[in-house]
Amino acid sequence: MRQGIQTLVVIGVGLIGGSFALSLKRAGRVARVIGVDRSAENLQRARELGVVDDISHDACQAVRDADLVLLATPVGQMGPICKAIAPFLSPHTLISDVGSTKGDVVEALRSSLPGQLTRCVPAHPIAGSELSGATAAQYGLYENRNVVLTPLPETDADAIECLTGLWQSCGATIHCLTPAEHDHVFAAVSHLPHLLAFSYVNTVADKADAERCLAFASTGFRDFTRIAGSSPEMWRDVCLANRTALLAELADYRAELDRLISLVESGDARSLTERFDRARLVRSAWHQRFQRKIT
Amino acid sequence: MRQGIQTLVVIGVGLIGGSFALSLKRAGRVARVIGVDRSAENLQRARELGVVDDISHDACQAVRDADLVLLATPVGQMGPICKAIAPFLSPHTLISDVGSTKGDVVEALRSSLPGQLTRCVPAHPIAGSELSGATAAQYGLYENRNVVLTPLPETDADAIECLTGLWQSCGATIHCLTPAEHDHVFAAVSHLPHLLAFSYVNTVADKADAERCLAFASTGFRDFTRIAGSSPEMWRDVCLANRTALLAELADYRAELDRLISLVESGDARSLTERFDRARLVRSAWHQRFQRKIT
Numbered sequence: 189m190r191q192g193i194q195t196l197v198v199i200g201v202g203l204i205g206g207s208f209a210l211s212l213k214r215a216g217r218v219a220r221v222i223g224v225d226r227s228a229e230n231l232q233r234a235r236e237l238g239v240v241d242d243i244s245h246d247a248c249q250a251v252r253d254a255d256l257v258l259l260a261t262p263v264g265q266m267g268p269i270c271k272a273i274a275p276f277l278s279p280h281t282l283i284s285d286v287g288s289t290k291g292d293v294v295e296a297l298r299s300s301l302p303g304q305l306t307r308c309v310p311a312h313p314i315a316g317s318e319l320s321g322a323t324a325a326q327y328g329l330y331e332n333r334n335v336v337l338t339p340l341p342e343t344d345a346d347a348i349e350c351l352t353g354l355w356q357s358c359g360a361t362i363h364c365l366t367p368a369e370h371d372h373v374f375a376a377v378s379h380l381p382h383l384l385a386f387s388y389v390n391t392v393a394d395k396a397d398a399e400r401c402l403a404f405a406s407t408g409f410r411d412f413t414r415i416a417g418s419s420p421e422m423w424r425d426v427c428l429a430n431r432t433a434l435l436a437e438l439a440d441y442r443a444e445l446d447r448l449i450s451l452v453e454s455g456d457a458r459s460l461t462e463r464f465d466r467a468r469l470v471r472s473a474w475h476q477r478f479q480r481k482i483t
Numbered sequence: 484m485r486q487g488i489q490t491l492v493v494i495g496v497g498l499i500g501g502s503f504a505l506s507l508k509r510a511g512r513v514a515r516v517i518g519v520d521r522s523a524e525n526l527q528r529a530r531e532l533g534v535v536d537d538i539s540h541d542a543c544q545a546v547r548d549a550d551l552v553l554l555a556t557p558v559g560q561m562g563p564i565c566k567a568i569a570p571f572l573s574p575h576t577l578i579s580d581v582g583s584t585k586g587d588v589v590e591a592l593r594s595s596l597p598g599q600l601t602r603c604v605p606a607h608p609i610a611g612s613e614l615s616g617a618t619a620a621q622y623g624l625y626e627n628r629n630v631v632l633t634p635l636p637e638t639d640a641d642a643i644e645c646l647t648g649l650w651q652s653c654g655a656t657i658h659c660l661t662p663a664e665h666d667h668v669f670a671a672v673s674h675l676p677h678l679l680a681f682s683y684v685n686t687v688a689d690k691a692d693a694e695r696c697l698a699f700a701s702t703g704f705r706d707f708t709r710i711a712g713s714s715p716e717m718w719r720d721v722c723l724a725n726r727t728a729l730l731a732e733l734a735d736y737r738a739e740l741d742r743l744i745s746l747v748e749s750g751d752a753r754s755l756t757e758r759f760d761r762a763r764l765v766r767s768a769w770h771q772r773f774q775r776k777i778t
Binding site: 419 | 611658668673676678681682684686690696699702703705707713714715718729730734737740744746752760762766
Protein backbone atom coordinates (compact mmCIF):
# COMPACT_ATOMS: atom_id res chain seq x y z
CA MET A 189 0.00 0.00 0.00
CA ARG A 190 1.78 3.10 -1.31
CA GLN A 191 2.08 5.82 1.34
CA GLY A 192 -0.53 4.05 3.39
CA ILE A 193 -0.75 1.60 6.22
CA GLN A 194 -1.94 -1.96 6.61
CA THR A 195 -3.76 -1.97 9.92
CA LEU A 196 -5.35 0.98 11.68
CA VAL A 197 -6.80 0.51 15.16
CA VAL A 198 -9.28 3.20 16.14
CA ILE A 199 -9.99 3.32 19.87
CA GLY A 200 -13.26 5.21 20.24
CA VAL A 201 -15.24 4.89 17.02
CA GLY A 202 -17.20 8.14 17.06
CA LEU A 203 -17.61 11.10 14.74
CA ILE A 204 -13.91 11.96 14.67
CA GLY A 205 -12.24 8.54 14.75
CA GLY A 206 -14.89 7.01 12.51
CA SER A 207 -14.64 9.75 9.91
CA PHE A 208 -10.85 9.35 9.83
CA ALA A 209 -11.28 5.61 9.16
CA LEU A 210 -13.89 6.18 6.45
CA SER A 211 -11.83 8.86 4.73
CA LEU A 212 -8.65 6.76 4.73
CA LYS A 213 -10.54 3.77 3.35
CA ARG A 214 -11.97 5.81 0.53
CA ALA A 215 -8.54 7.23 -0.24
CA GLY A 216 -7.18 3.68 -0.33
CA ARG A 217 -4.66 4.46 2.39
CA VAL A 218 -5.53 1.68 4.81
CA ALA A 219 -6.09 -2.01 4.23
CA ARG A 220 -7.89 -2.89 7.45
CA VAL A 221 -9.50 -0.92 10.24
CA ILE A 222 -10.15 -2.46 13.64
CA GLY A 223 -12.54 -0.59 15.89
CA VAL A 224 -12.39 -0.69 19.68
CA ASP A 225 -15.08 0.94 21.78
CA ARG A 226 -16.46 0.62 25.29
CA SER A 227 -19.97 0.50 23.81
CA ALA A 228 -20.76 -2.85 22.18
CA GLU A 229 -23.77 -1.29 20.49
CA ASN A 230 -21.78 1.56 18.96
CA LEU A 231 -19.12 -0.88 17.80
CA GLN A 232 -21.72 -3.13 16.18
CA ARG A 233 -23.17 -0.11 14.41
CA ALA A 234 -19.70 0.94 13.23
CA ARG A 235 -19.20 -2.44 11.58
CA GLU A 236 -22.65 -2.45 10.01
CA LEU A 237 -22.01 1.01 8.55
CA GLY A 238 -18.62 -0.05 7.18
CA VAL A 239 -16.80 2.47 9.34
CA VAL A 240 -14.56 -0.37 10.55
CA ASP A 241 -13.80 -3.79 9.10
CA ASP A 242 -13.38 -5.64 12.36
CA ILE A 243 -14.24 -4.96 15.94
CA SER A 244 -12.61 -5.82 19.22
CA HIS A 245 -13.58 -5.36 22.82
CA ASP A 246 -9.99 -5.75 23.92
CA ALA A 247 -7.70 -2.88 23.05
CA CYS A 248 -4.63 -4.84 24.14
CA GLN A 249 -5.32 -7.64 21.68
CA ALA A 250 -6.36 -5.27 18.92
CA VAL A 251 -3.18 -3.20 18.91
CA ARG A 252 -0.80 -6.17 18.50
CA ASP A 253 -0.58 -5.94 14.71
CA ALA A 254 -1.41 -2.25 14.35
CA ASP A 255 0.63 0.05 12.16
CA LEU A 256 -1.22 3.00 13.65
CA VAL A 257 -3.27 3.26 16.82
CA LEU A 258 -5.57 6.27 16.84
CA LEU A 259 -6.81 7.34 20.26
CA ALA A 260 -10.23 8.89 19.63
CA THR A 261 -11.85 8.76 23.07
CA PRO A 262 -12.48 11.75 25.35
CA VAL A 263 -9.01 12.95 26.40
CA GLY A 264 -9.43 11.85 30.01
CA GLN A 265 -9.39 8.20 28.95
CA MET A 266 -6.24 8.37 26.84
CA GLY A 267 -3.74 8.02 29.70
CA PRO A 268 -5.26 4.82 31.14
CA ILE A 269 -5.67 3.36 27.64
CA CYS A 270 -2.02 4.04 26.79
CA LYS A 271 -0.91 2.41 30.03
CA ALA A 272 -3.00 -0.66 29.26
CA ILE A 273 -1.85 -1.15 25.67
CA ALA A 274 1.82 -0.27 26.27
CA PRO A 275 3.04 -3.87 26.72
CA PHE A 276 1.32 -5.00 23.52
CA LEU A 277 2.64 -2.44 21.05
CA SER A 278 5.21 -3.31 18.39
CA PRO A 279 8.20 -0.98 18.29
CA HIS A 280 7.17 0.25 14.83
CA THR A 281 3.52 1.05 15.76
CA LEU A 282 2.59 4.69 15.44
CA ILE A 283 0.43 6.29 18.11
CA SER A 284 -1.68 9.31 17.40
CA ASP A 285 -4.82 10.88 18.81
CA VAL A 286 -7.52 13.38 17.97
CA GLY A 287 -7.83 15.11 21.35
CA SER A 288 -8.99 18.72 21.59
CA THR A 289 -6.26 19.38 24.14
CA LYS A 290 -2.61 18.58 23.65
CA GLY A 291 -0.61 19.39 26.80
CA ASP A 292 -2.37 16.68 28.77
CA VAL A 293 -2.15 14.14 25.95
CA VAL A 294 1.59 14.70 25.57
CA GLU A 295 1.96 14.26 29.33
CA ALA A 296 -0.07 11.04 29.22
CA LEU A 297 2.04 9.69 26.34
CA ARG A 298 5.25 10.56 28.20
CA SER A 299 4.21 8.83 31.37
CA SER A 300 2.41 5.83 29.85
CA LEU A 301 4.45 5.10 26.73
CA PRO A 302 7.99 6.22 27.59
CA GLY A 303 9.42 3.55 25.30
CA GLN A 304 7.30 4.53 22.31
CA LEU A 305 7.83 8.29 22.14
CA THR A 306 9.65 8.22 18.81
CA ARG A 307 6.42 6.84 17.28
CA CYS A 308 4.02 9.30 18.95
CA VAL A 309 2.41 12.06 16.84
CA PRO A 310 -0.24 13.92 18.89
CA ALA A 311 -2.83 15.50 16.62
CA HIS A 312 -6.01 17.57 16.67
CA PRO A 313 -8.23 17.62 13.60
CA ILE A 314 -10.27 20.84 13.63
CA ALA A 315 -13.57 19.43 12.55
CA GLY A 316 -16.59 18.04 14.24
CA SER A 317 -20.11 18.87 15.15
CA GLU A 318 -22.40 18.51 18.11
CA LEU A 319 -23.10 14.92 16.95
CA SER A 320 -21.32 11.90 18.33
CA GLY A 321 -21.10 8.14 17.91
CA ALA A 322 -20.31 5.91 14.93
CA THR A 323 -23.51 6.87 13.11
CA ALA A 324 -22.20 10.45 12.92
CA ALA A 325 -19.02 9.35 11.08
CA GLN A 326 -18.83 10.62 7.53
CA TYR A 327 -16.61 10.77 4.48
CA GLY A 328 -15.32 14.21 3.69
CA LEU A 329 -15.47 15.58 7.26
CA TYR A 330 -11.84 16.67 6.95
CA GLU A 331 -11.97 18.17 3.45
CA ASN A 332 -10.32 21.61 3.60
CA ARG A 333 -10.03 21.43 7.37
CA ASN A 334 -6.97 22.08 9.50
CA VAL A 335 -5.20 19.38 11.46
CA VAL A 336 -2.74 20.51 14.11
CA LEU A 337 0.16 18.18 14.93
CA THR A 338 2.14 18.69 18.14
CA PRO A 339 5.02 16.26 17.68
CA LEU A 340 7.43 15.62 20.55
CA PRO A 341 11.12 16.46 20.27
CA GLU A 342 11.64 12.68 20.28
CA THR A 343 9.19 11.92 17.44
CA ASP A 344 10.76 10.28 14.34
CA ALA A 345 10.58 12.32 11.14
CA ASP A 346 9.04 9.38 9.28
CA ALA A 347 6.26 9.15 11.88
CA ILE A 348 5.34 12.81 11.36
CA GLU A 349 5.54 12.28 7.61
CA CYS A 350 3.22 9.28 7.75
CA LEU A 351 0.54 11.05 9.79
CA THR A 352 0.86 14.14 7.60
CA GLY A 353 0.29 12.01 4.49
CA LEU A 354 -2.70 10.20 5.98
CA TRP A 355 -4.44 13.42 7.05
CA GLN A 356 -3.65 15.05 3.71
CA SER A 357 -5.29 12.12 1.95
CA CYS A 358 -8.43 13.01 3.98
CA GLY A 359 -8.28 16.48 2.44
CA ALA A 360 -6.81 18.25 5.47
CA THR A 361 -4.10 20.90 5.75
CA ILE A 362 -1.37 20.23 8.32
CA HIS A 363 -0.04 22.73 10.85
CA CYS A 364 2.52 22.18 13.60
CA LEU A 365 2.27 23.93 16.96
CA THR A 366 3.75 23.27 20.37
CA PRO A 367 1.25 21.74 22.83
CA ALA A 368 1.16 25.03 24.79
CA GLU A 369 0.51 27.10 21.67
CA HIS A 370 -2.23 24.69 20.66
CA ASP A 371 -3.94 24.73 24.03
CA HIS A 372 -3.88 28.53 24.20
CA VAL A 373 -5.33 28.97 20.68
CA PHE A 374 -8.09 26.42 21.16
CA ALA A 375 -9.01 27.64 24.61
CA ALA A 376 -9.81 30.93 22.86
CA VAL A 377 -11.58 29.82 19.69
CA SER A 378 -13.16 26.54 20.74
CA HIS A 379 -13.18 25.71 24.45
CA LEU A 380 -14.34 29.12 25.66
CA PRO A 381 -17.34 29.37 23.27
CA HIS A 382 -18.43 25.88 24.23
CA LEU A 383 -18.45 26.83 27.90
CA LEU A 384 -20.27 30.07 27.16
CA ALA A 385 -22.91 28.22 25.16
CA PHE A 386 -23.44 25.62 27.90
CA SER A 387 -23.72 28.42 30.48
CA TYR A 388 -26.16 30.36 28.36
CA VAL A 389 -28.50 27.40 27.86
CA ASN A 390 -28.41 26.71 31.60
CA THR A 391 -29.23 30.34 32.34
CA VAL A 392 -32.36 30.08 30.19
CA ALA A 393 -33.23 26.61 31.50
CA ASP A 394 -33.08 27.86 35.10
CA LYS A 395 -35.70 30.55 34.51
CA ALA A 396 -39.10 30.12 36.13
CA ASP A 397 -40.70 30.67 32.71
CA ALA A 398 -38.11 28.74 30.70
CA GLU A 399 -40.75 26.95 28.64
CA ARG A 400 -42.34 30.14 27.41
CA CYS A 401 -38.99 31.73 26.68
CA LEU A 402 -37.84 28.72 24.70
CA ALA A 403 -41.08 28.70 22.72
CA PHE A 404 -40.06 32.04 21.20
CA ALA A 405 -36.40 31.19 20.58
CA SER A 406 -35.49 31.24 16.92
CA THR A 407 -32.56 30.98 14.50
CA GLY A 408 -30.20 33.21 16.48
CA PHE A 409 -30.71 31.01 19.52
CA ARG A 410 -30.38 27.89 17.36
CA ASP A 411 -26.96 28.79 15.97
CA PHE A 412 -25.60 30.35 19.16
CA THR A 413 -26.46 27.23 21.17
CA ARG A 414 -25.63 24.51 18.63
CA ILE A 415 -22.39 23.65 20.41
CA ALA A 416 -24.26 23.28 23.72
CA GLY A 417 -25.52 20.01 22.24
CA SER A 418 -21.97 18.62 22.37
CA SER A 419 -20.83 15.65 24.43
CA PRO A 420 -20.78 16.56 28.16
CA GLU A 421 -18.12 13.96 28.86
CA MET A 422 -15.81 15.24 26.15
CA TRP A 423 -16.16 18.82 27.34
CA ARG A 424 -15.73 17.94 30.99
CA ASP A 425 -12.42 16.34 30.03
CA VAL A 426 -11.42 19.38 27.97
CA CYS A 427 -12.16 21.66 30.95
CA LEU A 428 -10.06 19.57 33.27
CA ALA A 429 -7.25 19.01 30.78
CA ASN A 430 -6.92 22.60 29.62
CA ARG A 431 -7.88 24.27 32.87
CA THR A 432 -5.11 26.87 33.01
CA ALA A 433 -5.51 28.24 29.49
CA LEU A 434 -9.29 28.07 29.77
CA LEU A 435 -9.41 29.98 33.06
CA ALA A 436 -7.32 32.74 31.47
CA GLU A 437 -9.81 32.99 28.61
CA LEU A 438 -12.77 32.91 30.97
CA ALA A 439 -11.23 35.77 32.98
CA ASP A 440 -10.74 37.83 29.81
CA TYR A 441 -14.29 37.16 28.72
CA ARG A 442 -15.69 38.01 32.11
CA ALA A 443 -13.84 41.33 32.06
CA GLU A 444 -15.21 42.13 28.60
CA LEU A 445 -18.70 41.18 29.72
CA ASP A 446 -18.37 43.43 32.77
CA ARG A 447 -17.34 46.32 30.51
CA LEU A 448 -20.39 45.71 28.35
CA ILE A 449 -22.70 45.52 31.37
CA SER A 450 -21.34 48.92 32.50
CA LEU A 451 -22.01 50.40 29.07
CA VAL A 452 -25.59 49.11 29.12
CA GLU A 453 -26.06 50.37 32.69
CA SER A 454 -24.82 53.82 31.84
CA GLY A 455 -26.62 53.85 28.49
CA ASP A 456 -23.40 54.73 26.66
CA ALA A 457 -24.75 54.60 23.11
CA ARG A 458 -21.54 55.62 21.39
CA SER A 459 -19.34 53.03 23.12
CA LEU A 460 -21.93 50.28 22.60
CA THR A 461 -22.00 51.04 18.88
CA GLU A 462 -18.19 51.02 18.76
CA ARG A 463 -17.92 47.65 20.49
CA PHE A 464 -20.61 46.06 18.33
CA ASP A 465 -19.11 47.59 15.20
CA ARG A 466 -15.72 46.18 16.01
CA ALA A 467 -17.14 42.70 16.67
CA ARG A 468 -19.07 42.82 13.41
CA LEU A 469 -16.03 43.84 11.38
CA VAL A 470 -13.82 41.14 12.89
CA ARG A 471 -16.50 38.47 12.48
CA SER A 472 -17.34 39.44 8.91
CA ALA A 473 -13.69 39.48 7.85
CA TRP A 474 -13.16 36.10 9.49
CA HIS A 475 -16.25 34.64 7.86
CA GLN A 476 -15.21 35.74 4.38
CA ARG A 477 -11.84 34.04 4.77
CA PHE A 478 -13.35 30.91 6.30
CA GLN A 479 -16.05 30.50 3.66
CA ARG A 480 -13.55 30.89 0.86
CA LYS A 481 -11.57 28.06 2.36
CA ILE A 482 -14.38 25.66 3.18
CA THR A 483 -16.46 25.97 0.02
CA MET B 484 -58.64 43.67 -2.40
CA ARG B 485 -60.12 40.97 -0.20
CA GLN B 486 -58.68 40.95 3.33
CA GLY B 487 -55.84 43.10 2.09
CA ILE B 488 -54.86 46.71 1.93
CA GLN B 489 -54.35 49.21 -0.84
CA THR B 490 -51.29 51.15 0.21
CA LEU B 491 -48.50 50.01 2.51
CA VAL B 492 -45.78 52.44 3.49
CA VAL B 493 -42.62 50.77 4.80
CA ILE B 494 -40.30 53.11 6.64
CA GLY B 495 -36.90 51.42 6.70
CA VAL B 496 -36.70 49.02 3.76
CA GLY B 497 -34.33 46.41 5.13
CA LEU B 498 -34.43 42.67 5.68
CA ILE B 499 -37.51 42.75 7.90
CA GLY B 500 -39.63 45.51 6.34
CA GLY B 501 -38.64 44.51 2.82
CA SER B 502 -39.47 40.85 3.37
CA PHE B 503 -42.89 41.82 4.76
CA ALA B 504 -43.57 43.88 1.60
CA LEU B 505 -42.40 41.09 -0.73
CA SER B 506 -44.44 38.44 1.09
CA LEU B 507 -47.62 40.54 1.07
CA LYS B 508 -47.18 41.29 -2.63
CA ARG B 509 -46.79 37.64 -3.45
CA ALA B 510 -49.85 36.80 -1.37
CA GLY B 511 -51.80 39.48 -3.27
CA ARG B 512 -52.60 41.30 -0.04
CA VAL B 513 -51.30 44.73 -0.97
CA ALA B 514 -51.82 46.80 -4.11
CA ARG B 515 -48.99 49.28 -3.71
CA VAL B 516 -45.92 49.51 -1.50
CA ILE B 517 -44.13 52.81 -0.93
CA GLY B 518 -40.67 52.59 0.55
CA VAL B 519 -39.09 55.31 2.69
CA ASP B 520 -35.48 55.09 3.79
CA ARG B 521 -32.78 57.48 4.91
CA SER B 522 -30.40 55.83 2.43
CA ALA B 523 -31.14 56.87 -1.17
CA GLU B 524 -28.97 54.03 -2.40
CA ASN B 525 -30.82 51.39 -0.39
CA LEU B 526 -34.14 52.81 -1.54
CA GLN B 527 -33.05 52.74 -5.18
CA ARG B 528 -31.98 49.12 -4.76
CA ALA B 529 -35.34 48.27 -3.13
CA ARG B 530 -37.19 49.58 -6.16
CA GLU B 531 -34.89 47.81 -8.63
CA LEU B 532 -35.42 44.54 -6.77
CA GLY B 533 -39.19 45.01 -6.74
CA VAL B 534 -39.30 45.09 -2.96
CA VAL B 535 -41.28 48.34 -3.22
CA ASP B 536 -43.27 49.88 -6.07
CA ASP B 537 -42.54 53.50 -5.32
CA ILE B 538 -40.04 55.32 -3.21
CA SER B 539 -40.15 58.51 -1.23
CA HIS B 540 -37.60 60.50 0.68
CA ASP B 541 -40.30 62.24 2.67
CA ALA B 542 -42.12 60.08 5.20
CA CYS B 543 -44.68 62.81 5.85
CA GLN B 544 -45.76 62.93 2.21
CA ALA B 545 -45.61 59.16 1.83
CA VAL B 546 -47.97 58.34 4.70
CA ARG B 547 -50.82 60.61 3.48
CA ASP B 548 -52.66 57.86 1.60
CA ALA B 549 -51.38 54.89 3.59
CA ASP B 550 -53.68 52.18 4.86
CA LEU B 551 -50.80 50.78 6.89
CA VAL B 552 -47.54 52.38 7.94
CA LEU B 553 -44.92 49.84 8.99
CA LEU B 554 -42.08 51.22 11.09
CA ALA B 555 -39.08 49.04 10.27
CA THR B 556 -36.14 51.17 11.37
CA PRO B 557 -33.96 50.57 14.42
CA VAL B 558 -36.27 51.13 17.42
CA GLY B 559 -34.47 54.30 18.51
CA GLN B 560 -35.74 56.12 15.42
CA MET B 561 -39.38 55.17 15.77
CA GLY B 562 -40.36 57.89 18.26
CA PRO B 563 -39.03 60.80 16.17
CA ILE B 564 -40.54 59.31 13.01
CA CYS B 565 -43.98 58.98 14.66
CA LYS B 566 -43.78 62.57 15.87
CA ALA B 567 -42.93 63.77 12.36
CA ILE B 568 -45.65 61.84 10.52
CA ALA B 569 -48.41 62.38 13.12
CA PRO B 570 -49.99 65.44 11.46
CA PHE B 571 -50.17 63.68 8.09
CA LEU B 572 -51.91 60.44 9.07
CA SER B 573 -55.52 59.70 8.11
CA PRO B 574 -57.70 58.61 11.04
CA HIS B 575 -58.09 55.15 9.45
CA THR B 576 -54.37 54.54 8.89
CA LEU B 577 -52.95 51.59 10.78
CA ILE B 578 -49.54 51.91 12.44
CA SER B 579 -47.42 48.89 13.15
CA ASP B 580 -43.74 48.17 13.61
CA VAL B 581 -41.26 45.31 13.65
CA GLY B 582 -39.13 46.37 16.59
CA SER B 583 -37.28 43.81 18.70
CA THR B 584 -38.38 45.65 21.83
CA LYS B 585 -41.93 46.59 22.66
CA GLY B 586 -42.09 48.59 25.91
CA ASP B 587 -40.21 51.49 24.36
CA VAL B 588 -42.17 51.35 21.10
CA VAL B 589 -45.49 51.44 22.95
CA GLU B 590 -44.21 54.41 24.94
CA ALA B 591 -43.16 56.18 21.73
CA LEU B 592 -46.55 55.54 20.15
CA ARG B 593 -48.33 56.86 23.24
CA SER B 594 -46.33 60.04 23.37
CA SER B 595 -46.08 60.71 19.63
CA LEU B 596 -49.40 59.47 18.27
CA PRO B 597 -51.88 59.99 21.13
CA GLY B 598 -54.71 60.55 18.65
CA GLN B 599 -53.99 57.38 16.67
CA LEU B 600 -53.74 54.76 19.43
CA THR B 601 -56.87 52.88 18.32
CA ARG B 602 -55.02 52.14 15.04
CA CYS B 603 -51.68 51.09 16.61
CA VAL B 604 -50.68 47.42 16.59
CA PRO B 605 -47.09 47.01 17.82
CA ALA B 606 -45.53 43.81 16.48
CA HIS B 607 -42.34 41.80 16.47
CA PRO B 608 -41.78 39.19 13.78
CA ILE B 609 -39.35 36.55 15.09
CA ALA B 610 -37.25 36.14 12.01
CA GLY B 611 -34.14 37.68 10.64
CA SER B 612 -30.51 37.04 10.13
CA GLU B 613 -27.24 38.86 10.53
CA LEU B 614 -27.88 40.42 7.07
CA SER B 615 -29.42 43.83 6.59
CA GLY B 616 -30.55 46.22 3.85
CA ALA B 617 -33.04 45.86 0.99
CA THR B 618 -30.88 43.28 -0.83
CA ALA B 619 -31.40 40.94 2.13
CA ALA B 620 -35.21 41.08 1.77
CA GLN B 621 -36.73 37.76 0.72
CA TYR B 622 -40.00 36.00 0.11
CA GLY B 623 -40.77 33.32 2.63
CA LEU B 624 -38.77 34.79 5.51
CA TYR B 625 -41.84 34.54 7.74
CA GLU B 626 -43.02 31.06 6.76
CA ASN B 627 -43.68 29.11 9.95
CA ARG B 628 -42.28 31.89 12.08
CA ASN B 629 -43.84 33.51 15.12
CA VAL B 630 -45.04 37.10 15.17
CA VAL B 631 -45.75 38.62 18.56
CA LEU B 632 -48.35 41.38 18.72
CA THR B 633 -48.53 43.63 21.77
CA PRO B 634 -51.74 45.60 21.15
CA LEU B 635 -52.66 48.50 23.41
CA PRO B 636 -55.83 48.43 25.51
CA GLU B 637 -57.02 51.16 23.14
CA THR B 638 -56.35 49.26 19.92
CA ASP B 639 -59.43 48.57 17.75
CA ALA B 640 -60.32 44.92 17.26
CA ASP B 641 -60.41 45.37 13.48
CA ALA B 642 -56.87 46.78 13.53
CA ILE B 643 -55.57 43.69 15.34
CA GLU B 644 -57.53 41.50 12.96
CA CYS B 645 -56.08 43.22 9.90
CA LEU B 646 -52.47 42.88 11.08
CA THR B 647 -53.11 39.28 12.10
CA GLY B 648 -54.44 38.51 8.62
CA LEU B 649 -51.52 40.20 6.87
CA TRP B 650 -48.91 38.35 8.91
CA GLN B 651 -50.75 35.06 8.51
CA SER B 652 -50.72 35.55 4.74
CA CYS B 653 -46.89 35.73 5.07
CA GLY B 654 -47.00 32.28 6.68
CA ALA B 655 -46.58 33.44 10.27
CA THR B 656 -48.27 32.33 13.50
CA ILE B 657 -49.60 35.10 15.71
CA HIS B 658 -49.14 35.38 19.48
CA CYS B 659 -50.21 38.15 21.81
CA LEU B 660 -48.11 39.21 24.80
CA THR B 661 -47.98 42.31 26.92
CA PRO B 662 -45.01 44.58 26.14
CA ALA B 663 -43.41 43.65 29.47
CA GLU B 664 -43.82 39.91 28.85
CA HIS B 665 -42.39 40.35 25.38
CA ASP B 666 -39.37 42.32 26.53
CA HIS B 667 -38.57 39.80 29.25
CA VAL B 668 -38.82 36.79 26.93
CA PHE B 669 -36.72 38.33 24.17
CA ALA B 670 -34.12 39.69 26.55
CA ALA B 671 -33.56 36.04 27.48
CA VAL B 672 -33.67 34.26 24.11
CA SER B 673 -32.48 36.95 21.73
CA HIS B 674 -30.96 40.10 23.23
CA LEU B 675 -28.71 38.33 25.75
CA PRO B 676 -27.14 35.91 23.22
CA HIS B 677 -26.46 38.79 20.83
CA LEU B 678 -24.59 40.65 23.57
CA LEU B 679 -22.69 37.52 24.56
CA ALA B 680 -21.67 36.91 20.95
CA PHE B 681 -20.49 40.50 20.46
CA SER B 682 -18.52 40.27 23.74
CA TYR B 683 -16.96 36.98 22.76
CA VAL B 684 -15.75 38.23 19.38
CA ASN B 685 -14.29 41.31 21.06
CA THR B 686 -12.51 39.11 23.61
CA VAL B 687 -10.81 37.19 20.80
CA ALA B 688 -10.16 40.34 18.75
CA ASP B 689 -8.40 41.98 21.72
CA LYS B 690 -5.86 39.16 22.05
CA ALA B 691 -2.25 39.90 21.13
CA ASP B 692 -2.30 36.84 18.87
CA ALA B 693 -5.85 37.31 17.58
CA GLU B 694 -4.83 36.61 13.98
CA ARG B 695 -3.35 33.22 14.78
CA CYS B 696 -6.30 32.28 16.97
CA LEU B 697 -8.80 33.24 14.29
CA ALA B 698 -6.88 31.24 11.70
CA PHE B 699 -7.80 28.08 13.61
CA ALA B 700 -11.43 28.97 14.33
CA SER B 701 -13.87 26.59 12.71
CA THR B 702 -17.55 25.69 12.48
CA GLY B 703 -18.27 25.98 16.23
CA PHE B 704 -16.89 29.52 16.19
CA ARG B 705 -18.78 30.26 12.97
CA ASP B 706 -22.19 29.36 14.35
CA PHE B 707 -21.63 30.75 17.83
CA THR B 708 -20.58 34.13 16.41
CA ARG B 709 -22.98 34.44 13.48
CA ILE B 710 -25.18 36.91 15.34
CA ALA B 711 -22.13 39.07 16.12
CA GLY B 712 -22.36 40.07 12.45
CA SER B 713 -25.67 41.83 13.17
CA SER B 714 -26.32 45.55 12.80
CA PRO B 715 -24.51 47.51 15.56
CA GLU B 716 -27.04 50.31 15.34
CA MET B 717 -30.01 48.01 15.76
CA TRP B 718 -28.44 46.28 18.74
CA ARG B 719 -27.33 49.49 20.40
CA ASP B 720 -30.96 50.60 20.25
CA VAL B 721 -32.15 47.27 21.65
CA CYS B 722 -29.70 47.59 24.57
CA LEU B 723 -30.90 51.07 25.39
CA ALA B 724 -34.59 50.29 24.88
CA ASN B 725 -34.66 47.06 26.85
CA ARG B 726 -32.04 47.97 29.39
CA THR B 727 -33.83 46.81 32.52
CA ALA B 728 -34.81 43.34 31.32
CA LEU B 729 -31.44 42.90 29.62
CA LEU B 730 -29.46 43.83 32.75
CA ALA B 731 -31.44 41.24 34.72
CA GLU B 732 -30.53 38.59 32.13
CA LEU B 733 -26.91 39.69 32.06
CA ALA B 734 -26.77 39.40 35.87
CA ASP B 735 -28.21 35.87 35.74
CA TYR B 736 -25.76 34.87 33.05
CA ARG B 737 -22.81 36.34 34.90
CA ALA B 738 -23.79 34.38 38.03
CA GLU B 739 -24.03 31.15 36.00
CA LEU B 740 -20.67 31.89 34.38
CA ASP B 741 -19.12 32.49 37.79
CA ARG B 742 -20.46 29.12 38.99
CA LEU B 743 -18.92 27.45 35.98
CA ILE B 744 -15.58 29.21 36.51
CA SER B 745 -15.57 27.90 40.11
CA LEU B 746 -16.24 24.38 38.89
CA VAL B 747 -13.36 24.58 36.41
CA GLU B 748 -11.07 26.09 39.07
CA SER B 749 -11.86 23.34 41.56
CA GLY B 750 -11.81 20.64 38.89
CA ASP B 751 -15.26 19.42 39.91
CA ALA B 752 -15.72 16.80 37.20
CA ARG B 753 -19.08 15.56 38.39
CA SER B 754 -20.74 18.97 38.57
CA LEU B 755 -19.26 20.00 35.23
CA THR B 756 -20.75 16.89 33.61
CA GLU B 757 -24.11 17.59 35.25
CA ARG B 758 -24.22 21.18 34.02
CA PHE B 759 -23.18 20.24 30.48
CA ASP B 760 -25.62 17.33 30.45
CA ARG B 761 -28.49 19.55 31.47
CA ALA B 762 -27.65 22.13 28.80
CA ARG B 763 -27.42 19.42 26.15
CA LEU B 764 -30.77 17.92 27.09
CA VAL B 765 -32.54 21.27 27.09
CA ARG B 766 -30.94 22.32 23.81
CA SER B 767 -31.63 18.99 22.08
CA ALA B 768 -35.27 18.97 23.15
CA TRP B 769 -35.67 22.56 21.98
CA HIS B 770 -34.01 21.82 18.65
CA GLN B 771 -36.26 18.87 17.91
CA ARG B 772 -39.35 20.97 18.48
CA PHE B 773 -37.97 23.91 16.50
CA GLN B 774 -36.90 21.83 13.51
CA ARG B 775 -40.25 20.09 13.31
CA LYS B 776 -41.86 23.48 13.10
CA ILE B 777 -39.53 25.17 10.63
CA THR B 778 -39.09 22.34 8.13
